[in-house]
Amino acid sequence: MHEKLSWKPHIANVTSKASQSLGFIRRNLAQCSTATKQLAYTTLVRSQLEYAGAILDPYRQNQVDQLERVQRRVVRFISGNYNREDSVTAMREELGLPPLQKRRQHSRWVMMHKIIHGHVAIPRPDYIQPRARTTRSQQQHRFTRLSTSSDSYKHSFFPRTLKEWDGLPQNIIELPSVEQFKEAIATL
Structure with missing residues (x-):
């Protein structure tokens, strides 16, 4: 816990661990189906992003965005669409993944x-x-x-x-x- 009761160190730690898990999934499941990639995400990455989420829920927008950025990278990986002009939000909704904040x-x-x-x-x-x-x-x-x-x-x-x-x-x-x-x- 930070001395000023900030979630910043905790969020940085969580996003770092989740990004490492995402890297593992990307290296090992690149050729797998969308369903397999999504299952791996919900099991290995999202579980880390949401651990104790009812209590450890950040309220500062930059910290919320930091967590959402991990999911946005996952959505691009699952869908296999890295085109910068395509909407990640539309891809996320198509996959049936609600925002982490919600x-x-x-x-x-x-x-x-x-x-x-x-x-x-x-x-x-x-x-x-x-x-x-x-x-x-x-x-x-x-x-x-x-x-x-x-x-x-x-x-x-x-x-x-x-x-x-x-x-x-x-x-x-x-x-x-x-x-x-x-x-x-x-x-x-």
């Missing part, structure tokens, strides 16, 4: 759902209080937002997730099963 966001929402519904051994902290006043459209599983004074705390798991949690539809929040919740947020 996957981390969904991972945070799933973790919050598990905490609220008691599916993990992480109790809801005492400082996360249910809203004192609710409306018919927002009845349960809504919480008072946490006040923050520093960026490092503002963008940590609970303050950041609670802010986004308020934007989720009530019918999705109340889904009892984690699988149902995952399916519902996949469409958002």
